[in-house]
Amino acid sequence: MITLVEWLRPWEPSVPVFLACLLAAGLYVAGLMRGASPGFWPALSYFTGVGLMYAVTQTHYDYFSQYLFSAHRLQHLMLHHLGPFLVALAMPATVLAAGLPAAVRRLPQGPMAPLFRVLRVVYRMVQQPFIAGFLFVGFIYFWLTPDIHFDAMLSIDLYWFMNWTMAIDGLLFWWLIFERGGKGVTPRLSPGRRILLLALIMPPQIALGAYITFSGQNLFEIYDVCGRAFPIDPMLDQQIGGLITWIPAAMMSVVAAIIVLAFRLEKDHEKA
Amino acid sequence: MKRRESKAFAGLLVLALLLTACGGRGYQTKGIEGLLPDLEFRLTSETGQVITEADLTGAPVVVFFGFTNCPDVCPTAMARIAAATDAAGEGLDTDLQVLFVSVDPGRDSPARLGRYTDFFSDRVTGATASVETLRAMTKRYRATFGYDAPNEFGDYNVSHSSAMYVFDAEGDARALFRPSDSVTAMAADLRRIAAGG
Incomplete structure (x- = not known):
């Protein structure tokens, strides 16, 4: 039986992952202490998102991710879908900016301005909606x-x-x-375009998940080659992994579309 | 917009090409050059003595993680590697060793391992260690093992790696023999690695 301490100990410690999560949490806390007031729910959403991304990479859960296909798919569902979803839902830009030291906030206007201009161009390129959707599924x-x-x-x-x-x-x-609130570097899409993008990324994810689930052959030999975390039928492991790729991943689009619509209705309500 | 999309696509393609170049070229099985670390271990051999990688350097080493109660995967793997070394024939004029590492130290004593490995080939040596030591060794090679709950007779199943890890005479990781690789392909890669190619 694994104790709580063993669960919390990273299976494969990664200093960059640990520091990134620490920085994400630390900056947000610093922002709150400097007077930013995002509200309870955005703060909860942010910390849950960061916490999920940390938990699937820097706890004993990572062991299962490495030696079970289904656990690996759940890890990527947290890393690529739910974790970032919750972080972005909190729209933490203003809180994080408040948490940054003033000298760092001024960097884009200082001698490093050309570098930031390049970064801005690259960022806007990957945030072009079709490229963003293509990369997400790709x-x-x-x-x-x-x-x-x-x-x-x-x-x-x-x-x-x-x-x-x-x-x-x-x-x-x-x-x-x-993306919402004060206008920043990120392209501001209309609610319709956001929902269209969310709809477009669904079918390829559904197709891939269904293909893995219903495939009669063992597609991912690596888990046999390296051994599984515990004795489990390889096809059952693959089918569970396929279902995770298929259903919850695609459902996230539906939930996101409802949230985008809710934001739009809220805005209309405020105007009225 | 089209140009940007094609740039993103080209980026992914370059990444794919870089990754397919991983592991080394020209292997008929799976090349793992640069993907896995070199050979390093400290175990108890079937004679009860401590055995380390230093005892096996100077010739290629094939490492397999299994257990002697294994009903199918382990005997098949041992029979396949024995057939591959035979098939490699004169091209394998070295002291190539096969290390059968038991991940079931609760049942596999050195004496039992000795009887098991003698059955397959003189090249096969059995070894085992404590679960902690085995855990560290398998982790180094990105492998794992696990135990089922014992049945009423105390028997239990063990999940383990089904691959054979091939290291060259310098102890560098070179190839991975998967259950899907043919004996002919294994023999060809053993000849190549033994010849220093």
Whole structure:
């Protein structure tokens, strides 16, 4: 039986992941202490999102992610969908900006301005709606290509690279969907375009999840090659993983579309 | 917009090409050069002595994680590697060793391991260690193992890696033999690795 302490201990400690989560939580707390007042629910959403991303990478859960296909799919559901979804839903930009030291806030206007201009162009390019949607679905397909998945699960460096790409892409996509408040660098899409984008990313995810679920062959040999966390029928493991890729992942689009509509109605109500 | 989309697509394609180049080229099985660390272990051999990678350097080493009560995967793997070393024939004129690491130290004593490995080939040596040591070794090679709850007779199933990890004479990780790889392909890669290719 695994104790709570063993559960909390990272299976594969990653300093960059630990520091990123610490920085995300620390900046938000600093912002709150400097007077930013996002409200209870946005703060809860933010910390839950960061906490989920930390929990699936820096606790014993990560062990199961590495040695069970279904647990790996749940890890990516948290890293690419639910975690970033909750972070972006909180729209923490103003709180995080308040938490930054003044010198860092002034950086884009200082001698490093050209670098920030380049970053801005790159950021706006990847946040172009079709590119953002293409990348969102593309990364899921890419890392689930059996040969690529094999290498990514075999090499610890590729494993972390895969998880970083999923987390960053998730943050970019859901940020684009929930962007609101003071206008920043992110393109501001109309509610209709946001909902269209959410609808467009659903069918490819459903198709991939259904293909994995109903496939009669063992697609991801790496879990047999490296051994599974506990004895489980490989096809059952694959089917559960397929269902996670299929149903909750696609449902997130529906939930996001309802939230986008709710924001729109709220805005209309305020105007009236 | 079209140009931007094609740039993003090209980016993913480049990433895919880079990744397919991982592991080394020209292997008929799965090349793992640069994907896994070199050979390092400290176990108890079937003779009851401590065995480390230093005892096996100078010739290629094939490592397999299994258990002697295994009904199918382990005997099949041992029979396949014995067939592959035979098939490699004169091209394998080295002291290539196969290390059968038992991940079931509760049941696999050194003596029992000795009887088991003798059955397959003189090249096979059995070894085991405490669960903690085995956990560290399997983790190093991105593998794991787990135990089922024992039945009324005290028997239990063990989940374990089904791959064979091939290291060259310098101890560098070179190839991974999967259950789907043919004996002919395994023999060809063993010849290549033994020849220093």
